[in-house]
Amino acid sequence: MGALDKGYKADELIRLAANKSVSARNELVENITDLFLSPGGRLNEHERALMNDILSKLILNVEHHVRKELARRLAESVDLSGELVSMLANDKIDVARPLLEKNPLLHDAQLIEVIRNRTDAHRLAIAVREFVSADVSDELIEHGNEDVVEALINNGSAEISEASLEYLVAESKSFxxxxxxxxxxxxxxxxxxxxxxxxxxxxxxxxxxxxxxxxxxxxxxxxxxxxxxxxQQTGEEDGVMDKALKLARKLDEEDRLNATFILQSMRQEKVNLAVAGLSQMAGLNVKIVWRAFRERTGESLAVIAKSIGLSKEEFTSLFLLVMQTRSGGKARATSLLKSILTMYNDIKAANAKAAVRHWQRDLGYQDALTDMKEAI
Structure with a gap:
């Protein structure tokens, strides 16, 4: 015999079901929930189906706080019907969260429906589930914001396809x-x-x-x-920079490309010529030299200068001129200058050349701080 066959709360349930008031419906839901949870009121298969049917019909008509409490209490229950779980999972996030995070009855199709049609808060709850399939992960990555994607990546039990991992690796360059x-x-x-x-x-x-x-x-x-x-291969040598590079190559062939030319170009505010000259002397792409010019600390510029044999005095002049160009005014001796000159003294020429060789291999050097540190 099941709980209802024994008359367990049967009269009370019938009375509440006949009452159409909000309070009666709330009480009915709570009583049915107690039947699901009570060790002494275990339901047989027929009774469980009946209770699920009643809950499914009433759930949208009861108070929000009742739905929230119901979802919390039944979050990990396996006695719920798929229809009822789906309804609660698509509710407002404070109702849906416990089931989205924990309920094992939610299948991929139901989770994907929530991901596509509900909020990022719903997606975040799914991203931290104990197990997330590759199909669900794909949907989270497609529809979720950065918080959702980060939570998914941090979820070690989530399956992520190699194609999605490749996409995320590419995205990590920006995020x-x-x-x-x-x-x-x-x-x-x-x-x-x-x-x-x-x-x-x-x-x-x-x-x-x-x-x-x-x-x-x-x-x-x-x-x-x-x-x-x-x-992507892009044609960088065009316009003014193209002419500057051609001149730098010509001067290099004539053995007239040196620190004097670089410093003179900077003093004459011909920054393109200075960049082109350093690029040619160091064998670096001009994009890398431009990044070194924009870098506030001057570390990259110091490594480049050391690799091509600039003296401390020549580097000091170059650094101050670059600072002046960035600030639009006269550069002043500061603690930054003192620290970069100390670093310049400590850099070993061989290590600087090794670091530059790494940069020659890849335009994406800008975060390669390890090479700079190893040059000291």
Whole structure:
């Protein structure tokens, strides 16, 4: 015999069902919930189907706080019908969250429906479920905001397809917050980790080398191939810069390209010529030299200058002229200048050249702080 056959609350349930008031319906839902949860009131299959049917019909007509409490109490129940679970999962987030996070009855199709039609708060609750399939992950990545995607990446039990991981690795170049959790995933292919090498922070780059157990020479080769594959080839040598580069090459061929030319170009406010000259002397892409000019700390510029043999005095003049160009006024000796000159003294020429060789391999050098630090 089941709970209802024994007359367990049967009269009370009938009375409440006949009463159409909001308070009676709220009480009816609470009583039916008690039947689901009470150890002494276990329902047989027929009674469970009946209770699910009653709840499904009443649930949208009861007070919000009742639905919220019902969802909280039944969050992990496996006795609920698919229809009832789906209704609660599509409710307002404070009702839906417990089921979206914990209920095992929610199938991929139901979760995907919620992802496509509800809010980012709903998607976030799904992203932290104990298990998330690859299909559900794909939908979360497509429809969710950054918080949702980051939570998904941090969920080690979530399945993420290799195609989605490849997409997320590419996105991590723009969204720093994705980088560390991606590198912490057990399912991240080494090839994708290598691709991240240049644009992640120095600490994460060291982690790639350490945790993915790869020879650094092989890593450089993998990075170079990935870079050549992913970077779009653009015609950078046009207009003013094209002419500046041609002049720098001509002067280099005539053995007249030197620090004097670079400094004179800066003093005459011919910054393109100075950039082109440094690019030619260091064998670097002009984009890298431009980035070094824009970098406030001057570390990249110091490494480049050391690699081509500029004296401390020549580098000091170059650094001050670059600062002046950035500020639009006269550059002053500051604590920054003092620190960068101390660094310049400490940089070993051989290490600076090694760092520049890395930069020659990849335009995405801008985050390669490890090479700068190793040059000291």
């Amino acid at each position: 720093d917050r994705f980088q560390e959790p991606l590198l912490g995933r057990q399912d991240l292919p080494p090839a994708l980790a290598y691709r991240m090498y240049w644009w992640v922070s120095a600490a994460l780059r060291r982690r790639i080398v350490k945790e993915f157990d790869v020879d650094e020479t092989l890593l450089d080769d993998a990075i170079e191939m990935a870079t050549k594959h992913s970077l």
